[in-house]
Amino acid sequence: MIRPSEWRLRTALVVLLALSTAATLVTLVIVGGGLFLWQLPQLQRESMSQAQREAQQLAARMELLLGNLQHRLQQTGATVARLPGDPDEGLLDLLTAEENEAFEAAYVADPSGVVVLASVSSQSGANRAELLGTDLSANRLYRLALEHNSPVWSGKFLSALSGNVTVGAAVPAGGRVLIGELPLDHLLNTLRLATKDPRLLIWVIDSRGELVAETGFGPKLGPTNVLGLDMVQAALRGGPLPHIVTIRNSEFHPAVARSGLVDWHFLVLLPAGLNNPDIRSTAALVVAALLSSLLIGTLLAPFVAGWIARPLRAFTDRARQVAAGMPSGDWPRGRVSELNALAVDLETMAKHLQERRDQFSAIFNASPLPMAVAEAAGDSVLIDVNEAWIRQFRRNREETVGRSLPQLLWVNQSDFPDAARTALHDHGRSEVLLHDAEQRLLLCAISARHVVIGGETFAIWVIEDISARKRAEELIKANNELLEGVTRLQREFLVEADPRQAFDRILNHLLETTSSEYGFIGEILQQPDGQPYLKTHAITNIAWNDETRSFYEENAPAGLEFRNLNTLFGAAMTTCKPVVANDPAHDPRRGGLPLGHPPLRAFLGVPLLHGEELIGMVGLANRPAGYDEELVRTLSPILATCSSLVLAYTLERERKDSEEALRRSEARLAEAQRVAQLGSWELDLVKDQVVWSEEGYRLLDIGPGDAPPTQEHLMGRVRAEDKEALRESIAHAIRSNTPLEHEFRIVRSDGSVRWVHSRGRASYDATGRPIRFVGTTQDITARKEAELALSESRERLDSILGSLDDVVWSSTPDGSQVLYMNPAAERIYGRPVADFLARKNLLQETVHPEDAAALAAAREDLSRTGELALEHRIVRPDGTVRWLRERAHLVTDAAGQPLRLDGISTDITDRKRAYERIQSALAEKEVLLKEIYHRVKNNLQVVSSLLNLQSRRLTDGETKRLLDESANRVKSMALVHEQLYRTENLSSIGLREYLRQLANNLISVNRPLSMRVTLRLDVEDLYMGIESAIPFGLVVNELVSNAYRHGYPAEGDVGEIVVRVTALPDERVCLEVRDDGRGLPADFAPGKGESLGIELVMTLAKQLGGELTWDAAYRGARFALTFKPEPLPAGRLVA
Template sequence: MNDMPGSLQGVTPKNWRKKRMPITIAFLAMLVLTATFVLFLTYYASDVRSDVRSHTENLLEPHWHAFSRAWDRRVLLLEGLRAFAESNLDGSTSEMGEKYPRFAAVLHRQVEGIRGFSVAPGGVVAFIYPFEGNEMLIGHNLLGDQRPGAGTAVARTLASGEIALAGPYAQTIGGEPTFEAFGAIRGRDGFWGMVSSAIDVRPLLKISGFDGLSQRLALAFRSLDGTVFWGDPAVFQNDPVIRHLEGFGQTLEVGALPVGGWRAAVLPQLTAVYTVGILGILAMTGAIFLFASRHSGLARTIRLRTAELALSDERFQESEKRAEKALRVSEEQLRLALLGTKDGLWDWDIKTDYVYFSPRWKSMLGYAEDELEDHLDTWKSLVHPEDLAQTIAATRDLAAQRTDEFAVEFRMKHKDGHYRNILSRAFLVRNSQGEAVRLVGTHVDITERRRAEEALKTSQALLDKAQRLTHFGGWEMSLAELTFNCSDEIFRIFGVPIRDFKPNLPEFFQMVHPEDKPMVLEHYRESVETGKFRSYEYRIVRPDGSIRWVHSTGEADLNEQGVPVQIIGTLHDITDRKQEQEEKEKLETQLIQAQKMESIGRLAGGVAHDFNNMLSVILGSTELIKARAVLDGPASGYLQEITKAANRSRDITRQLLAFSRKQIIAPKTLRLNEHIHETRKILSRMIGEDLHLNFHPGKDLWTIKLDPFQLDQILMNLIVNARDAMPDGGTATIKTANVVIDTNYMEKHYFLTPGEYVVLEITDEGAGMDKETLRHMFEPFFTTKTLGQGTGLGLATVYGIVKQNNGFINAYSEPEEGTCFRVYFPRANGKEIPPAQEETQSLEGSETVLLVEDSKPVRELIAGILEEIGFTVLAAETPAEALILCEKEDIPIDILVTDVIMPNMNGAELGNKVAAMRPGIKILFMSGYPEDFIAHRGVLKKEVHFIQKPFSMKDIADKIREIMREEIQESD
């Protein structure tokens, strides 16, 4: 102990006085050092605890985010199950049960941690996947679930329609925690049922990496009600780091702290600091004591220190030389590096405006090393005038410490006159007083990069424009996250503002047309299972309610195991093409209908001539028999039946010509109301006593232009149709009205054209017609009546007459709701022609008739009829024979009656030659051919007289008398 420095043993009063002052100084210094160390230790301990807490938060954060994503994804899978159930509501429960296992298997394979999916019609579990291990849940009533929190979650999804969570529950083996997710399903009539899924927490903890943290952190999870379902509950009693997960009506918390607690985490660092601090205090106290007690050694110490400083200065100079050498090496390395990266270097002395420009800096702008002055003005003269102000402002911001970096892009003028895009980066050098003295930086030529970026922008703009013009959009879907990445055109196709649409699978299914959802779901399932994507078409419903047709195509990307991980495809808006296709099909239907009409018309026109000639012989012969013979008994009845059959055949021929629009007509200006009044008695007799006929005439009805015979055909056919629709009796109603068709009216009646019309409406209370019958009702020979009760020509005849007169007809009907026919006649411009007064006149005639007819039976019959009436008949088989007779001036001829269609010379040509030979002669043409066949022969002009075969004795007599009467009026 006597050898220890500062020992007090053997101290004399004289020595004590020498050592008392150093001891006092050392003691006071120790107190100051101890107080300072205690204060430092307090702040340091707080910093250490903050560092440990931050470190704990950093360890926890990525795992918590991974857990959150995995949690949300498993809950959102229930949205896919709900979309499946909603798309199958229209089918039977058994059909849903057949499809459910396949769809649920797809969902179940996508992630770990789903214990099971279930569908509960009416709230009672009917389907569950996987079935094994969950079969006891079949029949479980979710609406009456008594587990804590389950009722609240069920009520929440019933009220809001959103997915709701309940739990945790110890349902798995070993009591592992499980949460239950519920989703309500609503059908057209309200609540339909529910879907649910059970989510195991343990796999989620493993996936998110929490298991690996157990050696470093003490962790615990708890639910909204404070139940700790994983980890040590004591964690939440020791001020842990806490993270929250909220959503779906549930809040989860994770608490974390270092293993052993906060004290154990900071104690090693504090112990080391404490030990070092105590040792430091003792060492410094001893040093101060020694320094204070050794005044005599101070001079020696100064000499020693001076020598050490000299040695140190020598070593410093050597070190400075080494540093200068290292600096030169470093600068050379920097120069070589800049040459390799093609960057230019500059160094600006702020006080003198001297700027060093490296050779690469100058060559970047096309200059040699000696062509530019090293001054700030050189740089200013080369910067584009539009960019100079912002570049200088960035420099000032850096000097004023308003920013920590200098990275500015501007344009500089090349030696050949064009501008280059330059990216400049720099750092500021300050002196010991903090003043900015230098700015050192680099120049990078990014012209080509900017051109590439502009080309990319142009290409992207062209792509966007092409997608917009062609209505093509691109998309990709992650099968892991069930999210979409879409081009802007996709948003336009779906009719939603860009980026407002949530690009995920449930939101997508919400916009698919309900009738197409099962098909889209099936395509999605097939793509996930097989990795193949088939093109298909379906409809979407936009937020505004409009429906669009889209065509989707794509392909799946597979991972190394061959499992699809994403699908990339395109979506094409094909609504316009669909509409064009529908219009094309409509036009094709109309064309087919027109072709049918044309075919029947050709058939009718082809047989009309020969058929009318035969009917002329039959009808004419019966009239001659009646005129020349007196028949009693059965023979008279037989003759009457022959006449009826021939007239019926004549009417059928006229109907065929009418609906094919080949009938020869004589339109007149008519008043529809008056015509209906005149024929009402006949119509009433046609429908019988069991039916009642009402007529509601329109006021101030316009006139129409129509052949009266054709109007009778329309009325009779429509009234007979009404009668046949009401076999047990009822009421048929006739209405008339004026109608003006404009563009607004045409929106609801697309088959009309603008104009003024008179409408004839005939309504019955019969069985009505379905849509299929309505589509075919105007087709010739189409009938719903039994064999022998109808020809199928009635409505076809009406349709042909209406179209022939530039009108329109449409029918409105539903099964058991009756039928309403509306006929639109164009308004006539002329005045009504009053009907001629009937005169009781004799059929006798006295004129001489030149008859020309190439058919012998017809010629002989017509000659017989004319002679029976009293005419003198000159019969000729050919036009040549007729011309020979005309050349004989001694033979008087008052009127020429000739067939139109004859070999070698037609009737019109014969008429012209006869008129030239005998001026003033009257001519009457006759034919059994339809209108379109004889129209271009020039015999249907207004001033030409014509009679249609077959005709009666009275018809031919009246026609000749009418012609001769005109001659008398002209002579007067």
């Protein structure tokens, strides 16, 4: 326990050490910070001068490098200038050669700016030949070089030749200019090589402020123009630079150097402040020194403090051990001499203490009397107990010490007897019932003494178990008397013929033993409503007048019954506990007495129990001294005997009742057998005797009074041809210990034959010898006759089904298991019927693989409609294929659940083959028809082409037109045939497609007119046979041609011709051709003009059976033809 004002030694030491560390730290901060601040400006100055050095060196190195390149360019330029005419390209190739890795392109422009010589590096991939002739007269670099007549460098520069962003250098070459282009990458790589310090950020800026290249450490701006930055403007002007600039939130020291050769500025940026590695490392060093001194001090303080305080901690632990009575051993030593001297003294003291304690302990534990030491005050908590105490109460010392005695040894603390409590606290002696650890009760004698040690009072108790001694004394006496009486009573019950006499004797013995006046012994029975009632087996005659006397004599022998439970004996019956009533008149449980009844001064009712079941009751009255629990205990052997007797009496009565019930049950069985015509029998295999039930005798036509029949005697009743089989069945059942099941015929004495069915089983003795055969025999004549009739009917059906050509079958509802199949299946399927019955799914497996899907679909229908119908192929084992027509229907029970599938399969192979032959003949004809249409179309096209050819040679316009018209008519007919052989049914054509092609032809022959006059089709999706299609096509051809020819005579006429075909309700078709041209002449009449066209249309309209009308009032020409086409042939030629 540490008081708030106290400190642990270790804490005090830690504080001391921490204070000293903090002092060191403060010193370090002041000195280190001062040093750092003094150093900082110096570091900055160094950085700036270093940046300046770097910039100058970089500019010098780059200038040297670019100067070299310029020198090479100048040398080449001089050579170009010296050579007369156009020099060789090889000269320039030296500049762009790959091993030089410098110029990407080099070219010479003549004084007019035209490229006359060019070379490109193989990497650039540019086409040298194309570059020649390029005009560079507007090129800035070219013009500068020409103007200054000295080498010029561009900044960032978009090459006119390659389109790449490059850096260019131009040198004059005798009136011409030689230009070399350096890729930016090359420059950047060179810059990286030239930069030694990786901490620097380097910008190369051209004269326009374009960032030609940037590299190094820090933020990248990308290809931008930095002239907007003050620093860059100052650099380009040659003014002083700021000490620190901020770029993208980072601070830098800038330095600049200019290359006069290329007019570029090299801007070097060195990170400033903490970004500068030098400053950062100095700062880091100071911080690290601070942190490490702090860390070392912090780590060392607790360690040293702990080391000094360690022996003291050990002393405390050791002293605690000695106080608890544990051996102390050697006390620890340290490096502090005072502490070591203390350890020696403490060690001696502990040793003396230990010795004294051991002596007392030995004496205490050696005492043979159980002893305990406790606190005298309060709850008397136990402090120690000796070995004898531990043995007696079977508790170890740990669970004892610290608890009070009643808590430990008394079942219910509040009941702890005052006498015992007094004995424990005073100098007294008392006997008390205590219990040990296993809850056994011990009668103990307690004696106590109080002693005062060191100012405190302790109680010393001696607690001795005396229960064994006491019990032995009491038991010996009581038991002797009782056992004698019990033995006598039991003996009497066994020898008495009437058990009631035995009950009378017991009652007398009880009355005598207890000095009671009267009493009873009775059995407890149950009323139908479950209420118990008492029936006496023995009762004292206490009749007090003539009436009660005659009642007693009449009823006592059979037993008196008492049903009122609201009485003293009733209380014993309902509670199953003994009832002691020594003042019955005022007992709340009393039921009252009848008038004249002898007085009741005391009552004892004891229930008799068998297990927990109440079986009887004993009642005693008027013991002069009254009754108590103790008496009940004393009487318990006699009461137990009484219980046994009541139980025995009850069992005997129940046995008699069971015998009566069995007799009645047998009578009922005989009646049942008679009704079922079933006789039971028992064959005694040892004596060879058969005992039959009553019905059995009747079945066999043997009188029940006849001599018991033997087995052989009964065999005489069996019909001769069934005898051997019956014998064999019986012998087998006995041999193999299996049940007998056999049907056979017997001949009754009147000669009538009956079918019977016998069942039975043998039984065996311990050695396995058969001794008895028990079974039944039933008359089954009626069932047998029905079976025979059924069998005959089935044979008739089999004969009919066997003669059928079709397969008749029946299967499970899912078709997987064939249940029946007639013999025709062997012929059609080529497999024995037995195969189908034996193998599941065989019927499905025979189905041709290509028909499996159709079968599955038919099965779907079956599950929906209950009917199946399809035609399919099967494959027989020899590989031949047959066609079957399958019809089946699902048979269901009354509830609609499928029972089975019944079907019939017909072989339709021959019919199918005939059908296929017809099919192939039809297909041949179809091919032939197609060929004919094709040839007709070809021939018509040849005719049309011939006419066209002819027409082209003609010079006479009119003749030429007539020939063209004819060619168009033939073409329209050819189109019908072309459509026909393209259609599927070869008999009708689609009008929409036909008219589209016809229109294309008309548009093509009417060019260029058709460019101005569009032809629009508005055709419904109709089909027409060849008979109508040809005249119909010719009509359209004529009407549209006429519209083109007459509708738009002038050069600039534009318009639209519309062909419209619509279906009318009565299967008629309406064709309408109209235009928005000049219209019909006022006197238009067909046949009047010279045009073959309109005459032809009239003829064709007639041929079609239609009517041609025209609309003279319409603003253009408008014709309509309504007709009924030939009916289409029904369906396709080929199904």
